[in-house]
Amino acid sequence: MSALAGFTRALSAGKIRVVDLTQTLSPEFPHISLPPEMGQAWPFRIEEVSRYDERGPAWYWNNFSCGEHTGTHFDAPIHWISGKDLPQNATDSIPPERFIGPASVLNCSEEAQKDADFLLSVDWIRGWEKKHGRIPPRAWVLMRTDWSRRGHDPVAYQNYDDTGQHTPGPDVDAVKFLVAERDILGFGTESIGTDAGQAQHLRPPYPCHYFMHGAGRYGLQCLANLDLLPPTGAVVIAAPLKIRNGSGSPLRAIALVETA
Amino acid sequence: MSESISGSKRKNPILRTRLPTLPPAARSRVALGLTAAAALGRFELQQCRDCGMVQYPPREACQKCLSVRLSWTRQDDKGELLAATVLHHSNDLFFRERLPWRLGLVKLACGPTVVAHLHSAAPPAPAKLRVAVRLDRAGQAVLVGLPDKENVNMADDRQLREFTCDPKHRKVLVTDGKSAVGQALVKALAAAGAELIWVGHAEPWKRLPGFDELQKLPQVTAVPLDVTDSKNVREVAAEIGAKVDILVSNAELHRTHGIAARQGVEAARAEMDVNYFGLLRLAQEFGPAMRARGADGLASAVAWVNLLSIYALANFPPHGTFSASKAAAQSLAQCLRAEMRPAGVRVVNVFPGPIDDEWNQLLPPPKLAPASLAAAIVKALREGVEDLYPGDVAQEWLERWRDNPKALERELSS
Numbered sequence: 001m002s003a004l005a006g007f008t009r010a011l012s013a014g015k016i017r018v019v020d021l022t023q024t025l026s027p028e029f030p031h032i033s034l035p036p037e038m039g040q041a042w043p044f045r046i047e048e049v050s051r052y053d054e055r056g057p058a059w060y061w062n063n064f065s066c067g068e069h070t071g072t073h074f075d076a077p078i079h080w081i082s083g084k085d086l087p088q089n090a091t092d093s094i095p096p097e098r099f100i101g102p103a104s105v106l107n108c109s110e111e112a113q114k115d116a117d118f119l120l121s122v123d124w125i126r127g128w129e130k131k132h133g134r135i136p137p138r139a140w141v142l143m144r145t146d147w148s149r150r151g152h153d154p155v156a157y158q159n160y161d162d163t164g165q166h167t168p169g170p171d172v173d174a175v176k177f178l179v180a181e182r183d184i185l186g187f188g189t190e191s192i193g194t195d196a197g198q199a200q201h202l203r204p205p206y207p208c209h210y211f212m213h214g215a216g217r218y219g220l221q222c223l224a225n226l227d228l229l230p231p232t233g234a235v236v237i238a239a240p241l242k243i244r245n246g247s248g249s250p251l252r253a254i255a256l257v258e259t260a
Numbered sequence: 261m262s263e264s265i266s267g268s269k270r271k272n273p274i275l276r277t278r279l280p281t282l283p284p285a286a287r288s289r290v291a292l293g294l295t296a297a298a299a300l301g302r303f304e305l306q307q308c309r310d311c312g313m314v315q316y317p318p319r320e321a322c323q324k325c326l327s328v329r330l331s332w333t334r335q336d337d338k339g340e341l342l343a344a345t346v347l348h349h350s351n352d353l354f355f356r357e358r359l360p361w362r363l364g365l366v367k368l369a370c371g372p373t374v375v376a377h378l379h380s381a382a383p384p385a386p387a388k389l390r391v392a393v394r395l396d397r398a399g400q401a402v403l404v405g406l407p408d409k410e411n412v413n414m415a416d417d418r419q420l421r422e423f424t425c426d427p428k429h430r431k432v433l434v435t436d437g438k439s440a441v442g443q444a445l446v447k448a449l450a451a452a453g454a455e456l457i458w459v460g461h462a463e464p465w466k467r468l469p470g471f472d473e474l475q476k477l478p479q480v481t482a483v484p485l486d487v488t489d490s491k492n493v494r495e496v497a498a499e500i501g502a503k504v505d506i507l508v509s510n511a512e513l514h515r516t517h518g519i520a521a522r523q524g525v526e527a528a529r530a531e532m533d534v535n536y537f538g539l540l541r542l543a544q545e546f547g548p549a550m551r552a553r554g555a556d557g558l559a560s561a562v563a564w565v566n567l568l569s570i571y572a573l574a575n576f577p578p579h580g581t582f583s584a585s586k587a588a589a590q591s592l593a594q595c596l597r598a599e600m601r602p603a604g605v606r607v608v609n610v611f612p613g614p615i616d617d618e619w620n621q622l623l624p625p626p627k628l629a630p631a632s633l634a635a636a637i638v639k640a641l642r643e644g645v646e647d648l649y650p651g652d653v654a655q656e657w658l659e660r661w662r663d664n665p666k667a668l669e670r671e672l673s674s
Contacts, residue, residue, distance in 0.1 A: 027489040027491055027492060028492075030465060033463065033465075039524075040526070040530065043488075043489075045488065045490070046490070046491065047490055048490075154463075154464055154465050155464050157465075158465035159465075160465050160466065160467065162467075
């Protein structure tokens with residue numbers, strides 16, 4: 001039996017579970033906010049075109065608008081200045097096989113609960129590898145924080161005070177380590193930003209954007225349901241919309257998990 | 261002292277809400293000159309430029325010398341009540357529902373003798389009194405005889421309240437409570453006796469100074485409201501729309517660019533989304549409920565206030581895209597005014613000069629303090645003004661614009 005025939009058979013037999021890693025796109029879901037003088041990404045907005053009425057008697061449909069970086073979304077290398085001149089760096093030019101990869105799920109939920117500004121370090125990753133094995137090449141590394149559970153509460157999800165946003169993310173060395181020594185496909189988080197909320201104060205600012213995209217790797221943000229994934233063994237499919245020269249895109253991220 | 265109306269008496273919910281009716285609205289084009297003055301809260305009558313005779317009612321030619329050179333000019337509002345009467349019968353639907361109705365014959369100091377609606381506290385004839393020009397529920401100018409001196413609760417007069425939009429005992433929605441102007445408005449409306457004030461706030465994760473403090477006012481209830489989100493506006497209107505007596509549309513987005521100083525259209529589009537489409541969304545969702553309550557007793561739906569800008573009249577190029585969005589909003593507000601008028605709900609357009617806020621930081625004084633703007637809006641509601649130009653800068657620009665719009669365009673762009 002071919003690999004794909006075996007796969008579809010396992011899927012229909014329930015031996016492979018599909019986990020939705022996506023938050024629902026809605027106007028209420030928090031969106032990235034920059035200082036007001038800067039350009040702003042559109043939040044998700046939806047306007048009814050017709051709903052079985054005089055505007056279109058037998059059909060219901062909407063127009064929606066949003067920025068490339070809205071809801072659960074994919075970051076392409078061209079998003080950051082460090083990745084702007086790389087080949088195959090935009091949503092339309094990334095080879096599609098890169099959208100699929102094994103997942104290493106790093107459970108930092110306890111740390112994030114204690115400290116919203118928790119930074120993932122190389123030591124922490126090495127500790128995880130002792131228990132779960134070395135992160136394989138071309139893997140999606142997903143930082144589980146259970147932050148997605150705050151998704152229904154925009155204030156808690158954004159977690160602003162008068163010094164800005166407080167959300168967990170990787171530190172500078174952890175990003176360098178994942179790129180240079182583990183050759184990962186990309187890094188995913190549950191909050192807004194693959195970087196921590198206070199990452200503008202790291203050196204360099206926004207290290208996950210700077211180094212990850214500078215090395216042609218990808219980002220996934222606002223992920224959900226990472227608590228339903230095993231530490232290793234899941235496969236993530238995260239294909240952005242094919243926007244010409246797009247810097248990112250909202251997407252339906254899913255994971256495949258083998259049931260015991 | 262006038263009798264105070266009671267705000268505590270609740271509506272009997274088993275009785276039908278009466279449909280709005282309007283007083284007679286037909287006016288000649290000349291007579292609309294009085295409406296134009298009333299819209300600004302000014303007491304103006306036609307005066308002959310040849311013989312000086314003051315005219316009333318409005319006419320094409322001087323009743324003394326037949327000159328057609330008549331100009332609307334400000335007049336002394338003092339007069340003497342010659343006779344008063346009380347109507348107990350009317351075939352007009354509007355007055356029929358509001359009987360008894362007091363009327364008087366007043367000899368104005370400036371000349372003409374006029375028939376005026378008469379405040380209940382105006383003493384019996386003969387007596388000195390003041391005559392004001394007011395807009396009625398049909399949006400047309402009428403004359404109202406008022407007591408010579410202000411007295412407590414004067415604004416509570418049942419007849420006078422038909423010509424004003426007093427916030428006292430009314431329920432108000434202020435669409436943005438996070439801005440300095442919004443916060444000043446909420447405080448001024450609370451001080452003016454508004455019974456309940458819903459205060460909209462967008463992007464709840466952004467905590468801005470003063471908003472928490474505002475929520476301590478007993479009249480205030482915060483509602484998440486983002487005028488760029490149609491679904492949210494629809495839901496808020498569904499929740500409270502049938503209770504809102506005065507809607508203050510003050511949410512605005514102000515960036516300080518012309519065309520050349522900012523790449524792309526995103527900042528300008530965001531301004532349009534709040535300043536123009538925001539008003540459209542509010543009007544579509546709150547308009548119908550407010551129109552249905554135009555005659556809902558002494559605390560009926562009564563007014564819709566739009567925070568526009570003096571830049572709606574003529575573009576201020578350093579804030580060029582903001583000006584354009586406010587011009588668009590003004591045009592839409594005129595449409596809203598036409599659609600609200602059959603219900604007797606007044607649309608008050610406010611045209612401030614530069615407000616002393618974050619986005620006018622680099623403009624030199626004089627700038628309008630948010631508290632002064634809020635006080636002017638409350639006063640306009642109490643006096644039934646329809647077009648408000650608060651502060652010296654706005655007043656000066658209005659006069660310049662009326663005198664010569666082209667000259668103002670050149671002055672603003674130099």
